[in-house]
Amino acid sequence: MHTPPDPSQFRPSDDSVRAVACQAIEQYRDQPGNLLPILHAVQHALGCIPAGAVPVLAEGLQLSRAEIHGVISFYPHLRSTPAGTVLLEVCRAEACQAMGGEKLADHAQQRLGCSFHATTADGAITLEPVYCLGLCAQSPAVMINGQPHARMTAGKLDRLLQAEGV
Numbered sequence: 001m002h003t004p005p006d007p008s009q010f011r012p013s014d015d016s017v018r019a020v021a022c023q024a025i026e027q028y029r030d031q032p033g034n035l036l037p038i039l040h041a042v043q044h045a046l047g048c049i050p051a052g053a054v055p056v057l058a059e060g061l062q063l064s065r066a067e068i069h070g071v072i073s074f075y076p077h078l079r080s081t082p083a084g085t086v087l088l089e090v091c092r093a094e095a096c097q098a099m100g101g102e103k104l105a106d107h108a109q110q111r112l113g114c115s116f117h118a119t120t121a122d123g124a125i126t127l128e129p130v131y132c133l134g135l136c137a138q139s140p141a142v143m144i145n146g147q148p149h150a151r152m153t154a155g156k157l158d159r160l161l162q163a164e165g166v
């Protein structure tokens with residue numbers, strides 16, 4: 001079993017954060033509405049959008065730091081600390097809700113000891129809601145590290161997480 005990263009220990013160097021932020025700004029400089037693609041590019045490169053990227057982005061895009069923070073906190077898939085080794089997304093949309101999705105969501109939160117939009121204390125798993133995975137006919141559904149799983153039960157979820165080493 002590998003050791004998951006500890007989000008509290010995530011400290012990319014100022015230089016690397018600045019370089020990534022500047023590169024993202026440059027890549028999307030001429031694109032209207034470029035803030036979201038820039039944020040996604042930073043997150044893709046660094047695993048999150050560290051606090052140190054915000055002033056660089058604000059300066060480069062002529063926006064306030066508050067505006068950048070506002071966008072990061074508005075979109076659930078943008079994060080300012082890195083996700084856990086395993087990303088568990090539980091579908092919270094209607095078809096899954098009708099097929100026991102709420103119970104499954106409760107089970108996931110209880111088993112992990114964290115709520116949605118959070119990472120377990122050991123940094124192993126991040127739990128996020130998702131709104132339809134296209135598996136409505138086989139609901140409830142979850143996604144683990146980008147891999148969809150249908151007809152989910154609490155027991156099946158536990159086995160899948162165990163297989164991920166958590």
Ligand code: FES
Binds near residue numbers: 091095131134140
């Ligand atoms: S509502 Fe959950 S997969 Fe569509």
